[in-house]
Amino acid sequence: MNAGVLGVQGNIAVQERLFRYLSSGRVHPGLIFSGPDKRSKWQVAIGIAKFLFCNHRGKDAFCNQCSSCKRIEKEIHPDVLLFKNDEDDSLKVETIREITHQMEVAPLEGGAKICVIEEAHRMNHASANAFLKTLEEPKPHRYFILLTTQLGSFLPTLLSRSIVFHFRPEQEVLTFTAEETERYQKLVESFQRTRDPRPIIENCEEKEACLRFIQFLQTELRKAATGDEPQTLFSSWSSYDCAKKFDEIVQLEGRLRSNANYGLMLESFLRQEF
Numbered sequence: 001m002n003a004g005v006l007g008v009q010g011n012i013a014v015q016e017r018l019f020r021y022l023s024s025g026r027v028h029p030g031l032i033f034s035g036p037d038k039r040s041k042w043q044v045a046i047g048i049a050k051f052l053f054c055n056h057r058g059k060d061a062f063c064n065q066c067s068s069c070k071r072i073e074k075e076i077h078p079d080v081l082l083f084k085n086d087e088d089d090s091l092k093v094e095t096i097r098e099i100t101h102q103m104e105v106a107p108l109e110g111g112a113k114i115c116v117i118e119e120a121h122r123m124n125h126a127s128a129n130a131f132l133k134t135l136e137e138p139k140p141h142r143y144f145i146l147l148t149t150q151l152g153s154f155l156p157t158l159l160s161r162s163i164v165f166h167f168r169p170e171q172e173v174l175t176f177t178a179e180e181t182e183r184y185q186k187l188v189e190s191f192q193r194t195r196d197p198r199p200i201i202e203n204c205e206e207k208e209a210c211l212r213f214i215q216f217l218q219t220e221l222r223k224a225a226t227g228d229e230p231q232t233l234f235s236s237w238s239s240y241d242c243a244k245k246f247d248e249i250v251q252l253e254g255r256l257r258s259n260a261n262y263g264l265m266l267e268s269f270l271r272q273e274f
């Protein structure tokens, strides 16, 4: 059975690598997402589910509009099983048996089933062994994504039968020079004042420049959402609003990467969200 560890830079990079991996058509039944940031791992896992089930899937992107994508977003797709509850100290063997049993039942809609388990390192020895049986003799098109903040707590045998993707906190990856920060801040402040997106769009003519600007917004929104660093750009918004807009702009980045009309998309996003 395939096994390996991929260490990569940044979560968008993880997502792209995963999409390429999924596009190759040889999908391993056990993926582990490891890293301190619960939300970005969850988002990427949901992105994988959308990518697998999307009715209008592109080469490296899901549409986020079709009924499958929408139901996955609302967490009501029958073939996407989500186990978010991480309040219990352990994932008991009964719970794991129930999960693997549900995964054995034939898919209701598509040809696949996907299961996402948060904080999956909570499996004890018996649970992990029960889970291993599923990975050793997987039914076709059944995929498990295990999310964890404690990779070291997994049984080595479980790790060796999975592919591990390492997620890093975004702020470790995205850094901006003082010149960039000042330029982007002026652009955002000017837009907030005038509602005229043209100076921003002119600065984002190249796709790379556009993505860079988007990443700057992500970094600032993230800071505002977590209160990590004092900043003023979005201080009039609540941290909830900043977190919500951060999520939206992460999605926007994904869409921009696979769309030629990135200038138009950015403009419409600015008008709607900012």
Ligand SMILES: [Zn+2]
Binding pocket: 053, 054, 055, 056, 057, 062, 063, 064, 065, 066, 067, 068, 069, 070
């Ligand atoms: Zn879709």
